[in-house]
């Protein structure tokens with residue numbers, strides 16, 4: 001990850017609150033949410049339906065006003081000036097069907113004074129051959145790539161993408177993944193995206209925030225989040241005996257058991273079991289995938 005150290009974060013969200021509706025019917029979409037997105041990072045926003053992801057992205061983009069709290073972009077309070085440093089693909093992109101991809105990009109580029117960016121951006125999103133075709137004939141994947149191109153043409157330092165892989169086929173998802181990684185790694189652009197595709201997020205994002213009912217359920221580097229919920233697996237001859245000896249710290253598995261143990265305690269645990277005559281065939285940390293972490297953080301417990 002090309003995260004620049006010692007600089008202000010690209011995006012900071014401080015104690016944001018946002019409710020929709022009034023009185024008893026009011027819905028808290030965001031509830032005292034604080035987040036910091038480092039520069040150069042691909043940052044994933046996860047959460048079940050209604051968790052507040054789109055509301056947060058819309059607030060950062062300046063499309064929705066929060067009830068309380070604030071947003072900083074590159075160390076400055078978010079406003080029209082600082083938002084020029086950000087490209088956005090917030091709602092599914094809507095285009096003028098009879099304009100071409102190039103004409104759309106030229107329209108945005110003229111506003112931003114970056115007309116020389118049109119050709120490189122078309123090539124960046126692999127739309128060079130389709131550049132002069134009317135958007136009405138574009139597939140969903142092409143429209144999604146044009147949406148990203150529109151977000152990139154103003155030469156932003158960060159992009160905010162709401163569900164950028166929405167509706168894409170597996171090839172389209174693959175291309176999108178390569179594009180996002182490339183933007184961050186080669187060009188140092190900060191990417192903040194929301195997604196429901198957890199394996200995709202695991203592959204592409206450096207850090208994630210998991211939202212639940214408008215609050216932060218978990219946040220951190222993807223590798224660290226997976227580590228945090230790692231379980232220690234022991235394949236032994238007499239799992240029941242070990243379960244008993246571990247007094248409630250073990251959980252049975254196929255041919256062995258998972259043990260709740262800190263990393264530093266592992267050598268002592270293994271020595272104790274070996275001294276007690278337990279034959280250990282396998283001992284290893286088993287890392288969960290992001291989906292398992294996500295479910296453990298967001299699953300509603302029945303009252």
Ligand SMILES: Nc1ncnc2c1ncn2[C@@H]1O[C@H](COP(=O)(O)OP(=O)(O)OP(=O)(O)O)[C@@H](O)[C@H]1O
Nearest residue numbers: 020021027029047048049050051052053054055056
């Ligand atoms: N304009 C609005 N008016 C009323 N309620 C809204 C509005 N926008 C969002 N909400 C509500 O706020 C909550 C958060 O919605 P939001 O769209 O931010 O969630 P989300 O995490 O993006 O969900 P999804 O994954 O389904 O897109 C939901 O309960 C939603 O119904």
